[in-house]
Amino acid sequence: MSGTDHAKAAEWGGPQPAVILVEPQMGENIGAAARAMWNFGLERMRIVNPRDGWPNQKAVTMSSGAARVIDAVQVTQTTEEAVQDLNYVFATTARGRDLTKPVVTPERAMEQARAMVAEGQNVGILFGPERSGLENPDIARANAIISVPVNPAFASLNLAQCVLLLAYEWRRQQGDAAPEVLELAGTKHAEAIEIQKLSETLEARLESVGFFWPDHKAESMVTNLRNMISRMPLTQADVRMFHGVIKSLADKHPKSR
């Protein structure tokens, strides 16, 4: 992905929600979740009662590049212990239909998390085991349920994908993503004088071959041409190339022909 040049490393890190994996089964999925987190700057992972114990070599291997997340994992035996210092807990789940609980989108959830974290509150997001998802006793510990708006005909997000979407939304809510920029590749935006000279050169060449005809339309033709050129986001390199193009074309239509 592009964009790494735009982000400032110093803006990453800092207070953030904890990602809590409840009874994950496969070490590979723990590692993939760590990578998904770290892609968007999340690094607080907690694991409740991992099936294959801890540390887990498969998690370490799969987390390649995101080792700092795995190295700092906090493991607890129960969900109760994992959430005890949290002020607000979200549960990601497809279940919990028999519990009364607010249901929010990832967007709203991370918007809310941003506000709470900014106030110094400790926020966590619960993710259930790969196949079964969170059980009701764990969902009951959460303040709200996060619902990803997936296709009702096909809802197949795996653990790491679900973590990825939440981490992405957390990052997006920081609001410092680069706005649209023009990648300039070593050149600069042309200055107005350069654009003006380009227009004049082009007009002169076109004039010389009788382009602005009939006479009563010439003025509006010139205006339209200038307008077209002025709304093009031309760089200095573009302007040089454009001059070359005009010259090449025009030299095949000498005035004397």
Added chain:
Amino acid sequence: MSGTDHAKAAEWGGPQPAVILVEPQMGENIGAAARAMWNFGLERMRIVNPRDGWPNQKAVTMSSGAARVIDAVQVTQTTEEAVQDLNYVFATTARGRDLTKPVVTPERAMEQARAMVAEGQNVGILFGPERSGLENPDIARANAIISVPVNPAFASLNLAQCVLLLAYEWRRQQGDAAPEVLELAGTKHAEAIEIQKLSETLEARLESVGFFWPDHKAESMVTNLRNMISRMPLTQADVRMFHGVIKSLADKHPKSR
């Protein structure tokens, strides 16, 4: 994930961007990309010169559940052919640094795509081969580059994850994700009369055990208690349970004690 109950199937489908995989190497990744798309309702996949030919059994196997995407794939030999009917093309890439091109976030890109698709324009998103990403000649065919705001210290999105984030953003831009709702699990919000009776019952019980004391603070204590109860989002089931709790507790503090 929850949320499938909120979405209306009829709102899915319809005009949408094409996802164009340029020279993908692994059939598994094609299948995973198809699943990522269909999770958020995208189903127009095009593939340019797949390394292992087409059809690809591994793609079919991995796409399990999203077969409709694989079944409808359009395969071309060149990127030029794949984009020829498109009005606007986005390129997802970490490269292209030596090309002058607008760079946008997934959010802005899909916002723009939504507007263009709504006008009847045909939009596509190019994804490069797994390891190398898009080459400059392909990036040059795009109108803009999509940059995912990943962690500068760790940018490791794979093909299917990148497709997933774009598909998620496309869906998010449709703006019909369920707002926050309270999952009521078979019960209803309590009526005001039920809340009032609950307050009265609680107050009577508390009064009987001398809770509202000293006398000059009694009135404000009652007000605070009523206020606390009235701002709780109680359901009819909650109210019944609450009555049970009060009764149970109060029966251990008989007035006569």
